[in-house]
Amino acid sequence: xxxxxxxxxxxxxxxxxxxxxxxxxxxxxxxxxxxxxxxxxxxxxxxxxxxxxxxxxxxxxxxxxxxxxxxxxxxxxxxxxxxxxxxxxxxxxxxxxxxxxxxxxxxxxxxxxxxxxxxxxxxxxxxxxxxxxxxxxxxxxxxxxxxxxxxxxxxxxxxxxxxxxxxxxxxxxxxxxxxxxxxxxxxxxxxxxxxxxxxxxxxxxxxxxxxxxxxxxxxxxxxxxxxxxxxxxxxxxxxxxxxxxxxxxxxxxxxxxxxxxxxxxxxxxxxxxxxxxxxxxxxx
Amino acid sequence: xxxxxxxxxxxxxxxxxxxxxxxxxxxxxxxxxxxxxxxxxxxxxxxxxxxxxxxxxxxxxxxxxxxxxxxxxxxxxxxxxxxxxxxxxxxxxxxxxxxxxxxxxxxxxxxxxxxxxxxxxxxxxxxxxxxxxxxxxxxxxxxxxxxxxxxxxxxxxxxxxxxxxxxxxxxxxxxxxxxxxxxxxxxxxxxxxxxxxxxxxxxxxxxxxxxxxxxxxxxxxxxxxxxxxxxxxxxxxxxxxxxxxxxxxxxxxxxxxxxxxxxxxxxxxxxxxxxxxxxxxxxxxxxxxxxxxxxxxxxxxxxxxxxxxxxxxxxxxxxxxxxxxxxxxxxxxxxxxxxxxxxxxxxxxxxxxxxxxxxxxxxxxxxxxxxxxxxxxxxxxxxxxxxxxxxxxxxxxxxxxxxxxxxxxxxxxxxxxxxxxxxxxxxxxxxxxxxxxxxxxxxxxxxxxxxxxxxxxxxx
Numbered sequence: 256x257x258x259x260x261x262x263x264x265x266x267x268x269x270x271x272x273x274x275x276x277x278x279x280x281x282x283x284x285x286x287x288x289x290x291x292x293x294x295x296x297x298x299x300x301x302x303x304x305x306x307x308x309x310x311x312x313x314x315x316x317x318x319x320x321x322x323x324x325x326x327x328x329x330x331x332x333x334x335x336x337x338x339x340x341x342x343x344x345x346x347x348x349x350x351x352x353x354x355x356x357x358x359x360x361x362x363x364x365x366x367x368x369x370x371x372x373x374x375x376x377x378x379x380x381x382x383x384x385x386x387x388x389x390x391x392x393x394x395x396x397x398x399x400x401x402x403x404x405x406x407x408x409x410x411x412x413x414x415x416x417x418x419x420x421x422x423x424x425x426x427x428x429x430x431x432x433x434x435x436x437x438x439x440x441x442x443x444x445x446x447x448x449x450x451x452x453x454x455x456x457x458x459x460x461x462x463x464x465x466x467x468x469x470x471x472x473x474x475x476x477x478x479x480x481x482x483x484x485x486x487x488x489x490x491x492x493x494x495x496x497x498x499x500x501x502x503x504x505x506x507x508x509x510x511x512x513x514x515x516x517x518x519x520x521x522x523x524x525x526x527x528x529x530x531x532x533x534x535x536x537x538x539x
Numbered sequence: 540x541x542x543x544x545x546x547x548x549x550x551x552x553x554x555x556x557x558x559x560x561x562x563x564x565x566x567x568x569x570x571x572x573x574x575x576x577x578x579x580x581x582x583x584x585x586x587x588x589x590x591x592x593x594x595x596x597x598x599x600x601x602x603x604x605x606x607x608x609x610x611x612x613x614x615x616x617x618x619x620x621x622x623x624x625x626x627x628x629x630x631x632x633x634x635x636x637x638x639x640x641x642x643x644x645x646x647x648x649x650x651x652x653x654x655x656x657x658x659x660x661x662x663x664x665x666x667x668x669x670x671x672x673x674x675x676x677x678x679x680x681x682x683x684x685x686x687x688x689x690x691x692x693x694x695x696x697x698x699x700x701x702x703x704x705x706x707x708x709x710x711x712x713x714x715x716x717x718x719x720x721x722x723x724x725x726x727x728x729x730x731x732x733x734x735x736x737x738x739x740x741x742x743x744x745x746x747x748x749x750x751x752x753x754x755x756x757x758x759x760x761x762x763x764x765x766x767x768x769x770x771x772x773x774x775x776x777x778x779x780x781x782x783x784x785x786x787x788x789x790x791x792x793x794x795x796x797x798x799x800x801x802x803x804x805x806x807x808x809x810x811x812x813x814x815x816x817x818x819x820x821x822x823x824x825x826x827x828x829x830x831x832x833x834x835x836x837x838x839x840x841x842x843x844x845x846x847x848x849x850x851x852x853x854x855x856x857x858x859x860x861x862x863x864x865x866x867x868x869x870x871x872x873x874x875x876x877x878x879x880x881x882x883x884x885x886x887x888x889x890x891x892x893x894x895x896x897x898x899x900x901x902x903x904x905x906x907x908x909x910x911x912x913x914x915x916x917x918x919x920x921x922x923x924x925x926x927x928x929x930x931x932x933x934x935x936x937x938x939x940x941x942x943x944x945x946x947x948x949x950x951x952x953x954x955x956x957x958x959x960x961x962x963x964x965x966x967x968x969x970x971x972x973x974x975x976x977x978x979x980x981x982x983x984x985x986x987x988x989x990x991x992x993x994x995x996x997x998x999x
Binding site for chain 1: 554555560563564610613614615616617619629631633637638640642643651654655656
């Protein structure tokens with residue numbers, strides 16, 4: 256009468272000093288229901304007790320988008336070169352900004368996941384990466400929800416949908432995979448050096464403005480464009496914008512960059528976690 | 540072989556203690572070549588096995604590593620050395636209510652947490668009724684738990700744990716919850732679970748629970764397992780630890796060499812009715828007693844035995860306990876009065892009686908250098924629990940002694956001079972009778988009494 260075989264073999268702590276290999280994917284698959292449900296509950300109950308509840312999830316990014324739109328179109332009156340629609344800027348902004356919100360939330364909450372869930376980690380045998388995955392999942396869900404809203408908005412603005420939109424979720428998942436890896440990497444380290452958490456908030460701000468998210472690529476000086484290939488967020492944002500707005504398939508090297516980041520980061524994060532796992536719960 | 544559910548082999552846990560957080564950074568920077576931490580050993584080489592349906596008690600002073608061990612067993616800490624195997628799912632009352640979400644109702648939380656603990660929804664659905672009944676919190680079951688009282692919260696959590704029927708249940712001091720009726724219900728449920736084949740690992744300070752529930756017990760001290768075996772012996776070892784000494788006979792053997800062992804070699808002659816003085820093992824350590832007195836006497840021996848004169852610190856309700864104690868008289872005193880006071884764990888004075896009340900034949904005066912030995916039999920007709928006892932020696936004028944019966948209590952109290960009082964003389968445990976089902980009585984102590992019944996039939 257045992258329900259979770261992985262609780263028996265997969266998770267048992269084995270030989271001296273070495274935690275028996277818990278293959279990350281298997282563990283995540285094993286806890287998939289928990290991750291999904293918690294991520295969902297996280298969104299549902301994050302604003303529990305407030306009058307409008309779930310709606311706040313949408314309102315806060317909306318407000319940000321509104322502010323940026325006003326600032327960039329009315330105050331600084333930036334023109335977009337490629338599209339002429341009157342409502343182009345909000346769509347332009349949303350196509351890059353919504354994934355970035357999901358990304359930065361995923362990194363921030365993911366890196367903080369062990370501290371935030373110290374209560375569980377101290378007392379329950381849940382593998383550490385589950386909590387990072389939970390943060391990533393909730394960010395991904397809210398990204399998908401906001402995309403659905405964005406599509407609706409675009410269609411009501413008579414912006415024609417294309418088949419390329421269907422590729423957006425794939426890119427979004429790659430982006431979130433990268434964020435998950437980064438969160439995983441940082442979460443193990445932040446447990447020991449909590450200052451990094453504060454630094455990260457600042458760093459993400461800088462990172463956002465270093466990437467053409469709220470402003471168009473075209474205002475980047477020529478010599479900066481070259482450096483963009485070293486900015487891991489750039490290919491993702493660029494690709495999503497191409498797919499959504501310009502109906503262009505990105506070049507192959509973009510795909511290469513994205514896949515590399517999306518797969519190496521989680522592996523790196525997992526290697527670090529594996530190295531530090533023995534001690535993480537000791538200091539929580 | 541299949542019976543062994545929990546198998547622990549040479550388990551050890553070391554914590555790294557850094558004097559500053561930079562220590563770890565430096566260590567990482569040097570790739571672990573330099574160390575800036577001290578190892579703190581919380582557990583050393585723990586090995587044991589528990590079979591299906593058995594109950595293992597883990598006792599030990601604070602900081603002995605009990606909770607660390609439990610956390611390792613529930614896999615919320617990783618061991619530094621050693622291995623362990625547990626077949627089946629483990630639940631621990633350490634987790635009591637950790638998975639709960641304040642916004643959700645009790646029912647929703649039950650589903651949520653049990654899924655988190657690895658139980659499928661269907662399995663929980665079958666038992667939800669049971670859980671609701673056990674928790675017995677009425678309408679609150681379907682209300683958000685943020686409005687629960689702390690007692691309700693615990694009841695809900697406990698109800699969930701015991702109803703899920705895990706193969707191994709780990710309980711950490713967790714049962715001091717709720718009111719007395721709920722506690723009783725908890726213990727009863729634990730008994731049922733054991734009967735149904737759940738293996739129980741129990742960490743507690745409540746010695747009576749250990750003696751009542753456990754098939755075996757382990758004593759931890761500073762991370763070492765110093766004893767693993769039958770619960771009664773374990774309790775003895777644990778008491779010996781609490782007294783802050785090594786094994787009691789050893790210490791005693793040094794301080795009163797030759798006194799107890801061989802009557803012939805000691806220049807003391809027995810006066811009055813004799814009794815058998817217990818063997819060395821029965822004597823408790825005197826190193827931690829709190830002696831208070833005028834210096835006219837000192838306590839040289841304390842022993843506690845059962846009716847076969849074997850050393851004993853765990854008694855069943857209603858059994859006879861024999862207290863032996865000896866005073867060495869350093870200054871001449873008059874009529875000696877020896878006495879004993881029993882205090883329970885809530886510091887309630889349960890019983891006290893002295894030689895005056897026992898109307899013992901006593902000498903009119905005791906010259907210095909005399910050794911006075913007392914044996915006092917007490918029938919422990921008291922409720923289960925932990926007790927401590929205090930010894931005392933007093934003296935009274937021979938004339939007053941003869942007229943003690945005619946004196947008022949106040950007058951008598953005034954004439955008695957306390958010579959010595961020995962606090963923390965020792966402790967013992969009274970457990971419910973192991974074989975019989977019902978308690979001989981409820982409450983603090985048994986009062987002599989009688990009960991009759993008359994049956995009046997109606998002719999309707």
